[in-house]
Amino acid sequence: MEQVVVYSMIRIEHIFGIRAGGIIRGWTDKITEINRKYATPKIKMSRGVKFALLILRVYLIILVVLLGYKFWTMLQEGVI
Amino acid sequence: MDLGSTFFYKYRRFIKALKIYLLLAGPGLIVMLADNDAGGITTYSVTGATYGYSLIWFLLLLLPVAYVVQEMTVRLGAVTKRGHAEAIFDAFGPFWGWFSFLDLTLVNWLTLITEFIGMTAAMSIFHIPPVFTIAIVTVVMLLMVLQGRYWTWEKIAIVFAVLNLIYIPAAFLVHPSVGEVIGQGFIPHFPGGLDNTLFFFLMANIGTTIAPWMIFFQQSAVVDKGMKEKDIPFGQMDTLIGSAFTVIVAIFVVIVSGTVLYGMQVDSAAQAATIMMGIDPWLGTFVAIGLFDAGFLGAICISLSSSWAFGEVFGWAHSLNFKIREAPWFYACYLFAILTAGAVVLIPEAPLVLITLFVQVVAVTLLPAALVFLILLLNNEETMGKYKNTHAQNIAGIVIVAVIIVLSTLFGISTLFPGLFGAGGGL
Numbered sequence: 289m290e291q292v293v294v295y296s297m298i299r300i301e302h303i304f305g306i307r308a309g310g311i312i313r314g315w316t317d318k319i320t321e322i323n324r325k326y327a328t329p330k331i332k333m334s335r336g337v338k339f340a341l342l343i344l345r346v347y348l349i350i351l352v353v354l355l356g357y358k359f360w361t362m363l364q365e366g367v368i
Numbered sequence: 369m370d371l372g373s374t375f376f377y378k379y380r381r382f383i384k385a386l387k388i389y390l391l392l393a394g395p396g397l398i399v400m401l402a403d404n405d406a407g408g409i410t411t412y413s414v415t416g417a418t419y420g421y422s423l424i425w426f427l428l429l430l431l432p433v434a435y436v437v438q439e440m441t442v443r444l445g446a447v448t449k450r451g452h453a454e455a456i457f458d459a460f461g462p463f464w465g466w467f468s469f470l471d472l473t474l475v476n477w478l479t480l481i482t483e484f485i486g487m488t489a490a491m492s493i494f495h496i497p498p499v500f501t502i503a504i505v506t507v508v509m510l511l512m513v514l515q516g517r518y519w520t521w522e523k524i525a526i527v528f529a530v531l532n533l534i535y536i537p538a539a540f541l542v543h544p545s546v547g548e549v550i551g552q553g554f555i556p557h558f559p560g561g562l563d564n565t566l567f568f569f570l571m572a573n574i575g576t577t578i579a580p581w582m583i584f585f586q587q588s589a590v591v592d593k594g595m596k597e598k599d600i601p602f603g604q605m606d607t608l609i610g611s612a613f614t615v616i617v618a619i620f621v622v623i624v625s626g627t628v629l630y631g632m633q634v635d636s637a638a639q640a641a642t643i644m645m646g647i648d649p650w651l652g653t654f655v656a657i658g659l660f661d662a663g664f665l666g667a668i669c670i671s672l673s674s675s676w677a678f679g680e681v682f683g684w685a686h687s688l689n690f691k692i693r694e695a696p697w698f699y700a701c702y703l704f705a706i707l708t709a710g711a712v713v714l715i716p717e718a719p720l721v722l723i724t725l726f727v728q729v730v731a732v733t734l735l736p737a738a739l740v741f742l743i744l745l746l747n748n749e750e751t752m753g754k755y756k757n758t759h760a761q762n763i764a765g766i767v768i769v770a771v772i773i774v775l776s777t778l779f780g781i782s783t784l785f786p787g788l789f790g791a792g793g794g795l
Binding site: 318322323326327328329330331332336337340341343344347348351354355358 | 457458459460461462464465467681682683729732733736737740743744745748750751777780781784785
């Protein structure tokens with residue numbers, strides 16, 4: 289596991305340079321820290337909450353499919 | 369106690385309450401008047417030009433809609449002392465947190481562009497070049513936040529919010545028939561029947577009433593202002609007064625355009641102002657100032673809601689009470705949003721119409737989530753305690769949120785597929 293971390297550190301700095309790599313590292317570390325901080329949802333996951341989140345997921349999937357379809361039709365029509 | 373003493377006692381109590389209200393007034397009033405942003409004014413202008421006064425009754429329904437949703441942000445902010453972005457992360461975890469945050473950032477930035485489009489179009493009527501408008505607006509917006517006090521920012525914002533009422537004197541300039549306004553406007557009916565075009569307009573008017581940034585903005589503003597649980601009644605009153613003003617302004621915009629432009633093909637508020645300038649220079653001037661102010665109000669609130677959200681999520685200092693050196697990232701986000709949005713408007717042949725339409729589509733990906741989270745958070749007894757939603761508040765909230773979600777989603781889809789409802793422009 290440690291080897292993987294060292295390898296990824298080398299890659300970021302290798303690709304973007306020391307300065308830019310350091311900035312990107314700072315951001316990724318921050319995002320990881322945020323993900324850890326909020327890893328466990330604090331709200332009580334009652335049936336109502338679970339149902340609402342499920343509906344939201346379905347809603348978003350439908351919207352993404354519609355957006356994807358629109359993008360595809362625009363590509364077909366040569367608009368994009 | 370004699371009558372004089374009773375009157376004096378009640379008068380003193382009223383004055384005291386008024387002073388406290390004036391001290392605490394702000395977030396509700398500002399967010400509600402900023403709700404009538406450049407996009408909102410365009411919607412109302414086109415509604416008036418198409419249906420005259422006939423849909424004024426429908427605008428009255430927007431008062432409870434706006435109030436019920438925004439009032440919840442007051443309670444949530446005052447009790448949890450957290451902005452909406454942070455509250456979503458904390459309650460629902462990183463997936464929903466990042467989704468809401470990134471979507472908000474995108475929607476806000478796109479909406480900010482539309483505000484700049486509105487402001488530059490309004491100032492173009494006075495032959496002021498867009499680059500000059502954007503430069504001045506950027507400087508003023510920066511000066512407003514850099515003075516280092518939330519209170520000062522809020523009072524300046526209230527001045528701009530009050531300027532939004534310019535549509536009221538503008539309506540007196542066009543001499544509408546009061547009888548016709550009351551007769552046609554205040555009796556609920558569907559002019560020409562509930563056809564596709566009318567349905568599109570109803571969706572557009574509902575869609576412009578609640579925007580995702582409003583929820584995030586008011587909650588963060590309540591937190592930044594330092595409002596506590598005991599201030600909630602004043603925050604509620606502030607929101608109610610703001611809701612009333614937003615509907616009043618919307619009605620007066622419809623009256624102005626319904627009187628002067630009824631039957632004309634109008635596509636934007638800027639076009640409406642240009643036509644009015646030809647009819648009566650004073651009227652055109654008022655309407656153009658109103659459009660500029662609407663865009664400006666929207667811009668100051670939207671850019672702040674993004675900056676607050678960034679600060680909350682990344683744990684940076686995020687208050688207007690901080691100086692630049694104390695909250696550099698907060699102000700950097702604010703400046704970055706303004707500069708990039710302004711720069712897009714200045715790009716020659718930038719697809720501004722496409723961006724304006726795209727905002728409506730992207731907004732419907734965030735609005736339902738933000739509203740559902742709001743209801744769920746307000747029902748969390750652990751954090752809200754006695755301030756959680758009552759049954760009545762839940763019924764009102766759920767019904768209104770459901771209506772907003774359905775209509776705004778249909779509006780977004782109709783923008784994607786313009787032929788679906790037979791009216792309106794689309795992508």
